[in-house]
Amino acid sequence: MELTLNDYLLVSGALFCIGFAGVLLRRNIIIIFMCLEMMLNAANLSLVAFSRFRVQLGLPNYSGQMLVFFIITVAAAEVAVGLAVIVALYRARQTTHVEDISSMKF
Amino acid sequence: MALPWIILLTPLLSAAFIALFTQRLRNISAYISVAACAVSFLATCCIFSMHGPVLSEYRWLDISPLFSVSIGFTVDQLSKAMLFVVTGIGLLIHVYSLGYMDEDEGKSRYFAGLSLFMFSMLGIVLANNFVMMFIFWELVGVSSYILIGHWFDKPAPPAAANKAFICNRIGDFGFMLGILMLWVSTGSIYFGDLQAAAPGLAQHPGFLAVATLLIFCGAVGKSAQFPLHVWLPDAMEGPTPVSALIHAATMVAAGVYMLSRVFFLVQASPAAQSVIAFIGITTAVGAALIATQQNDIKRILAYSTLSQLGYMVCSVGMAADDAAMYHLFTHAFFKALLFLGSGAVIYGTHHEQDIWKMGGLKNRLPSTFLTFLVGTLALTGCPGLAGFFSKDSIISAAGHGHPVIYVLALCTAGLTSFYMFRLMVVVFWGHTRSEHARDGHQPPAVMTVPLIILAIPSVFAGYHFFAGKFLAVPQEPMNMGLMGLSVFVFLAGAGFAWMIYKGKDSDPIVIPLLANRFYIDQFYQTLIAWTQDLAASLTATFDRWILDGAIVRGLSSVAWVAGFVLRFLQLGNLQAYGFLFGAGSVVLIYYFLFSR
Numbered sequence: 001m002e003l004t005l006n007d008y009l010l011v012s013g014a015l016f017c018i019g020f021a022g023v024l025l026r027r028n029i030i031i032i033f034m035c036l037e038m039m040l041n042a043a044n045l046s047l048v049a050f051s052r053f054r055v056q057l058g059l060p061n062y063s064g065q066m067l068v069f070f071i072i073t074v075a076a077a078e079v080a081v082g083l084a085v086i087v088a089l090y091r092a093r094q095t096t097h098v099e100d101i102s103s104m105k106f
Numbered sequence: 107m108a109l110p111w112i113i114l115l116t117p118l119l120s121a122a123f124i125a126l127f128t129q130r131l132r133n134i135s136a137y138i139s140v141a142a143c144a145v146s147f148l149a150t151c152c153i154f155s156m157h158g159p160v161l162s163e164y165r166w167l168d169i170s171p172l173f174s175v176s177i178g179f180t181v182d183q184l185s186k187a188m189l190f191v192v193t194g195i196g197l198l199i200h201v202y203s204l205g206y207m208d209e210d211e212g213k214s215r216y217f218a219g220l221s222l223f224m225f226s227m228l229g230i231v232l233a234n235n236f237v238m239m240f241i242f243w244e245l246v247g248v249s250s251y252i253l254i255g256h257w258f259d260k261p262a263p264p265a266a267a268n269k270a271f272i273c274n275r276i277g278d279f280g281f282m283l284g285i286l287m288l289w290v291s292t293g294s295i296y297f298g299d300l301q302a303a304a305p306g307l308a309q310h311p312g313f314l315a316v317a318t319l320l321i322f323c324g325a326v327g328k329s330a331q332f333p334l335h336v337w338l339p340d341a342m343e344g345p346t347p348v349s350a351l352i353h354a355a356t357m358v359a360a361g362v363y364m365l366s367r368v369f370f371l372v373q374a375s376p377a378a379q380s381v382i383a384f385i386g387i388t389t390a391v392g393a394a395l396i397a398t399q400q401n402d403i404k405r406i407l408a409y410s411t412l413s414q415l416g417y418m419v420c421s422v423g424m425a426a427d428d429a430a431m432y433h434l435f436t437h438a439f440f441k442a443l444l445f446l447g448s449g450a451v452i453y454g455t456h457h458e459q460d461i462w463k464m465g466g467l468k469n470r471l472p473s474t475f476l477t478f479l480v481g482t483l484a485l486t487g488c489p490g491l492a493g494f495f496s497k498d499s500i501i502s503a504a505g506h507g508h509p510v511i512y513v514l515a516l517c518t519a520g521l522t523s524f525y526m527f528r529l530m531v532v533v534f535w536g537h538t539r540s541e542h543a544r545d546g547h548q549p550p551a552v553m554t555v556p557l558i559i560l561a562i563p564s565v566f567a568g569y570h571f572f573a574g575k576f577l578a579v580p581q582e583p584m585n586m587g588l589m590g591l592s593v594f595v596f597l598a599g600a601g602f603a604w605m606i607y608k609g610k611d612s613d614p615i616v617i618p619l620l621a622n623r624f625y626i627d628q629f630y631q632t633l634i635a636w637t638q639d640l641a642a643s644l645t646a647t648f649d650r651w652i653l654d655g656a657i658v659r660g661l662s663s664v665a666w667v668a669g670f671v672l673r674f675l676q677l678g679n680l681q682a683y684g685f686l687f688g689a690g691s692v693v694l695i696y697y698f699l700f701s702r
Contacts, residue, residue, distance in 0.1 A: 023681065024681050024684050024685050024688070025681070032681075049638055096486055098679075098681065099679075
């Protein structure tokens with residue numbers, strides 16, 4: 001059977017929802033971080049799918065794919081910063097559990 | 107014509123010259139002031155030869171066509187008589203002051219003040235419009251303030267000066283409002299124009315009555331009528347010649363003079379007349395009652411002045427302005443005489459003012475005694491002396507349809523006789539009751555001569571051949587009944603005083619109500635304190651609850667409460683924020699995609 005744009009978008013949406021649910025529900029910062037990456041990749045998947053299915057003059061629209069490269073680059077930088085923050089946090093608090101980090105709560 | 111200018115400006119020049127150049131040369135200052143007064147007096151004598159209106163005037167403030175004020179003069183019979191009184195008695199009192207104030211440190215200041223007063227008073231007398239009169243009206247207030255507070259290093263005189271000034275200001279506020287009302291309604295402040303407009307104003311009796319009574323407020327303050335009379339007895343803290351000149355003969359008579367000047371307004375308003383007559387007779391009776399229980403020689407005379415001014419004001423209120431001016435004219439002489447006589451007594455007894463510490467002075471101060479006796483007889487209405495005629499003309503005016511005033515005026519005459527003879531008996535008869543009185547001495551000639559000169563008009567000023575030259579003396583047919591009555595009350599008052607006080611060393615009758623002046627001063631004190639407390643507590647409440655409470659604390663607590671409530675939204679849970687963010691996004695997406 002032929003895969004349509006809808007199928008890709010469904011997978012992408014499912015990935016996004018799983019990622020978002022993980023961000024909301026999990027308590028370990030590293031898992032949350034990974035879930036964030038998953039949400040980014042869900043967005044990447046939908047962009048690539050749009051690019052592939054929007055054909056003009058026999059060629060796909062490469063704008064979407066270009067944007068994906070940017071996202072991967074930014075995500076790599078973000079991972080570097082984010083992991084550094086997590087390591088620093090762990091060193092300070094000896095925990096990666098979000099519920100333990102609540103000193104600004106009233 | 108330059109004469110009015112000379113009369114008016116010479117004292118001003120003298121005051122300015124003393125203030126600027128001769129502050130330290132005390133005797134020269136005194137002679138300059140006396141000379142200036144003498145020049146005014148001579149010019150006044152010359153002015154009696156003038157006839158017809160005086161046209162020269164100086165346009166002082168000109169906002170034409172709306173409003174213009176000039177320094178212009180009214181020279182008619184009324185102002186001529188008043189000029190004669192002011193400059194004549196003023197000159198005698200200036201001369202007397204040479205003796206009385208001889209040793210005083212502030213002699214230059216004193217004489218500068220006298221000259222300033224003469225200038226201001228003459229301005230009132232000569233004024234031909236209300237604004238000019240009001241300016242000089244305030245100037246006499248200032249000079250009176252300066253002179254009452256002459257001995258400012260003691261506590262009482264400055265307080266008395268303040269009291270006088272403030273009481274006068276209360277009256278003058280009404281005066282100013284009255285002038286404004288007349289100006290608004292007629293467009294003019296000149297007495298001539300107002301007189302022409304008076305019949306038109308009489309079409310609106312309510313308005314005219316209010317305006318006239320407001321004008322009368324000025325007279326209530328200046329002539330010390332009830333309820334603003336409290337300043338005059340206190341003003342006796344000033345030097346005695348000042349009391350004689352300002353607070354007996356001239357300034358306090360300015361209110362009566364002013365009412366006579368605008369008598370056309372009073373005449374046009376019967377409602378105002380009855381109020382004026384009521385206030386006048388109230389003052390006359392009340393002050394006479396108080397005078398019977400005072401022990402300070404000058405205060406007795408001050409209350410006597412109040413009482414006589416009450417007669418005059420009452421007389422204006424009974425539409426008998428001739429009689430009022432007649433009494434003003436005679437009263438000025440004998441009251442100045444009495445005050446100067448009391449000054450001589452005070453001077454002779456080393457500044458003793460309590461009559462119960464004097465006694466037996468008739469042998470030690472013979473010329474003072476004789477002149478004082480003349481003044482007393484003139485004041486009390488002894489037949490043949492000045493006061494007899496003028497007082498009778500007022501009482502007989504009351505006889506035409508004012509029975510209550512008639513009776514009260516006769517009673518006041520009896521009381522006058524009583525308290526004056528009480529004073530005479532206690533001060534001049536009996537035995538001496540203090541060391542000061544024992545070595546009492548005759549004052550110098552510069553003080554006794556003015557007394558003797560004043561004694562002459564005190565006797566003759568009532569007769570037609572004297573007063574008729576200056577005034578329109580009211581022509582009443584001889585009323586034997588009234589004459590008999592007034593002689594009777596005179597004799598009764600004098601006789602009672604003689605019987606009660608002869609040979610007494612302390613007051614045999616003590617009536618606290620009268621000795622405490624009907625508690626009016628205390629009442630004012632309480633009233634003012636109460637009003638101030640009330641105003642203070644009101645403003646404090648407003649400040650504490652409205653400004654501090656509602657506005658300042660209100661605003662801050664609104665911010666605090668808002669912050670407190672909003673603080674609960676800060677869960678401190680990152681994932682809850684994330685959930686809210688996601689939910690928000692879903693809602694927005696739903697809204698934009700599906701609900702349009």
